[in-house]
Amino acid sequence: MKIFFSLPSRRAMRMLSVMLTLVALVFATSCNKDNDDSNGGTSNTNPPLNEDSTDQEGDVFSTVILGAQEWMSENLSVAIYRDGTPIPKVTDPIEWASLATGAWCWYNNDSAAYAATYGRLYNWYAVAGIHNTASLSNTALRKQLAPTGWHVPTDDEWTALTSFLGGEGVAGGKMKTTGTIEAATGLWYSPNIGATDSSGFSGAPGGGRDDDGDYYVIGGKGFWWSSSGFDAFNAWNRYLVYGNGNAHRDYDLKQGGFSVRCLRD
Numbered sequence: 001m002k003i004f005f006s007l008p009s010r011r012a013m014r015m016l017s018v019m020l021t022l023v024a025l026v027f028a029t030s031c032n033k034d035n036d037d038s039n040g041g042t043s044n045t046n047p048p049l050n051e052d053s054t055d056q057e058g059d060v061f062s063t064v065i066l067g068a069q070e071w072m073s074e075n076l077s078v079a080i081y082r083d084g085t086p087i088p089k090v091t092d093p094i095e096w097a098s099l100a101t102g103a104w105c106w107y108n109n110d111s112a113a114y115a116a117t118y119g120r121l122y123n124w125y126a127v128a129g130i131h132n133t134a135s136l137s138n139t140a141l142r143k144q145l146a147p148t149g150w151h152v153p154t155d156d157e158w159t160a161l162t163s164f165l166g167g168e169g170v171a172g173g174k175m176k177t178t179g180t181i182e183a184a185t186g187l188w189y190s191p192n193i194g195a196t197d198s199s200g201f202s203g204a205p206g207g208g209r210d211d212d213g214d215y216y217v218i219g220g221k222g223f224w225w226s227s228s229g230f231d232a233f234n235a236w237n238r239y240l241v242y243g244n245g246n247a248h249r250d251y252d253l254k255q256g257g258f259s260v261r262c263l264r265d
Contacts, residue, residue: 194245
């Protein structure tokens with residue numbers, strides 16, 4: 001059976017067709033915008049370089065958005081505080097062990113081997129901006145280690161990150177770079193359990209410097225300070241390990257040397 005439309009009905013159908021086409025175009029444009037936003041600013045794959053993500057030495061660093069937080073996706077590597085005050089480089093282990101003010105070093109005092117990959121190691125006094133004896137007791141005199149618009153995360157802010165990534169028991173694998181030294185595919189010792197770097201945090205095993213000034217476990221662990229003290233002698237940190245997929249929470253002596261990541265204000 002054939003169906004015939006009167007002239008008014010045909011006009012109505014054409015109008016309906018035009019309206020549906022416009023709706024489809026609006027929907028497609030909206031989808032494209034959403035896709036652009038997710039790929040440009042919030043994607044956890046290939047984190048974007050932001051125009052204002054520049055440290056106090058003028059170097060651009062990459063960032064990644066994880067939940068409500070925006071993190072550096074590489075380690076901090078500056079030798080000055082935000083206001084330009086130099087942070088001393090300390091290579092001698094005895095001098096390092098005796099410090100109660102801020103300092104930095106390269107792992108094993110070898111910038112050629114480790115600087116580009118891991119950045120600098122800082123004692124906690126540098127994290128706290130303690131640059132002289134007076135600022136040890138007077139917090140108003142302390143400096144800022146993080147670039148403008150950024151800060152060293154508190155213990156609670158680290159916990160917010162690991163909670164967003166599913167909890168401490170699985171977050172580490174999502175935060176670790178992939179591959180192993182033995183297979184010549186990465187920086188971690190085998191087996192690098194759980195490593196996917198699905199978060200884009202790109203945590204690498206930069207090792208640390210202990211309170212005696214000795215260097216240890218590069219390739220096996222990566223450590224990052226928080227800004228939160230535990231007591232008069234220790235401060236909270238997070239670390240990742242080649243042998244499991246956990247994000248470990250611990251506290252260590254403030255004289256220790258760890259990597260630093262910053263969080264946008």
